[in-house]
Structure formats: structure tokens, C-alpha cells
Amino acid sequence: MNLTYFDVKETSHLVEEFYHISYTKEKTPLKTTMIPYGVSGLTYIFGKGQKTLNNNVETKLENLVINGQFTKSYDFIVDEPGFSIGVNFKPTTLHKITNADLSTFTNKNSSFKILNEQLSTNLEKIFLTYKEDKNLLFSKLEELFLTLKLTNNKKIEIVDETLEMIKEEEGLLSVNDLLKKVPFSQKTLENNFKKMVGLTPSKYIRIQRFLNLMKKYENNTIDFKDLIYMYNYYDESHFSRDFKSFTSKLPKDYFTEDFSIMKEAFKK
Structure with a gap:
């Protein structure tokens, strides 16, 4: 591969x-x-x-x-x-x-x-x-x-601005943090996110936090345990729950199971 x-x-x-x-x-x-x-x-x-x-x-x-x-x-x-x-x-x-x-x-x-x-x-x-x-x-x-003619309106602009905030913070923020800065109610933000991105804001934030951690790990940026705390996981069991949620496996399986394509992608 x-x-x-x-x-x-x-x-x-x-x-x-x-x-x-x-x-x-x-x-x-x-x-x-x-x-x-x-x-x-x-x-x-x-x-x-x-x-x-x-x-x-x-x-x-x-x-x-x-x-x-x-x-x-x-x-x-x-x-x-x-x-x-x-x-x-x-x-x-x-x-x-x-x-x-x-x-x-x-x-x-x-x-x-x-x-x-x-x-x-x-x-x-x-x-x-x-x-x-x-x-x-x-x-x-x-x-x-x-x-291509692009669909664009104020709602899309606000969702794009929200996505940029999440990217800049590497997923280290909450939906409440976003609501303080965008002119949407929580329901409106969630509905527009699902339509335009395919995910709810909370799920997208969790994925971005997890991905940023895994990318740093694969690029040998910092020790794995230090990364867990850097990305606001309270302890290893908290991280394990997210890991299993996204991968259907436990963290220890990452070193034994085949994640070959994802590991290459994380190294980009």
C-alpha cells in the first residue's frame, strides 16, 4: 500500500x-x-x-x-x-x-x-x-x-467561521465556547452543521481533538501520555472511551491491529 x-x-x-x-x-x-x-x-x-x-x-x-x-x-x-x-x-x-x-x-x-x-x-x-x-x-x-457555482449565504459563512475557530483551537473548546461567538442558538448551529458538514458541532469537535492528538503521536511530537492531558482528557480511561468510540477498539489494539492507511494519513 x-x-x-x-x-x-x-x-x-x-x-x-x-x-x-x-x-x-x-x-x-x-x-x-x-x-x-x-x-x-x-x-x-x-x-x-x-x-x-x-x-x-x-x-x-x-x-x-x-x-x-x-x-x-x-x-x-x-x-x-x-x-x-x-x-x-x-x-x-x-x-x-x-x-x-x-x-x-x-x-x-x-x-x-x-x-x-x-x-x-x-x-x-x-x-x-x-x-x-x-x-x-x-x-x-x-x-x-x-x-462550479457555489451555494453561499450568511449561514454558510457563519458555519465556516465556526469551523475555523475549531481548527485554530485544535478541538480544545466546547460548543458553549462557540455559542458565545456566533449569532446562532444551539439548535440552529447544530441543524446547520449537520446539513453543511454532516456532523453535529460537538461530534466534529471531539473528532478534531482526537485527530490532532493522533497526528502528533504519529509524528513523534510528544509522549503519548503527555498528549492525553494536553488534549484535555482527564485521564487515560477518558481517552480510552473516545478511542473506542471512534475506532471500536481499545488504545492497546492500535499497536497490534492494522490501521495502516490511517497511520500514513496521520503522518502527512
């Missing part, structure tokens, strides 16, 4: 990252645990045998797939060699370019055609035409994204 990221040049206001991931004959079959990563996006699947297992429900991944926000882990399985090329968006981008209610895609991988058939056709043409030249492919995707 090889995961490579590519530069975002013209669409950094919309795109978090471009990536290419390949699975060789020597490394397949592969089964790995995917955990919430705080982004929605799209992936084009090249090859057969890629699927997910989520709550004992198997989903075959074919062609252009929407990756919704996830609140819990799922198994990703690759039975045959192949590769995928994808885009992780900024939290509200998928809503801006489709006007979709992203909560309908939470904890799901779905065909992009369900969301927007014409846009799906245009995207698929780019992926299939330029699959051998990833830099050109991502350049063409950026060109397409820049032509």
Missing part, C-alpha cells in the same frame, strides 16, 4: 488534499480499519475488489464514490491489486457545490451519481482521461471546481 498526497494550488478554499493510493499484488488482500477523519470527499476506484464492511453491511466500491463524514470506524477491504485517486474537501465544500444535505451521507460510501449525475459524468471523464498523469488530473479537477 502506498499513499501519496499532491499539492492543492488554485482551490485551497475548497480542497483539503488530493491523494493517490495504490495496492500491490504483494500487499493484497488487505483489510484495515478506517476511523473518522473529519472530512467528506470523493474517490475514483480503479480496479475491482475494494469494499467496506460497516455494521456487518458490505458495500462494493466502484467508479466514483462519495465519502461521507464518519462518526465511527469501519473495515476497508481490498481483495485485488488496484488504485484509487481522490479528493478530501474542506468541511462545507460538498454542500457548497451540490447544495446537498450532507447528513444523508454520514457514515456512508455512496455512488456520486446519487448526488449529481451531470457533475459525476464530468468528474469521471477527468479521472478516466488523466489517470496516468496525476498532476494533470488534479489540475483539471481544479479547473472544473473553479467553474
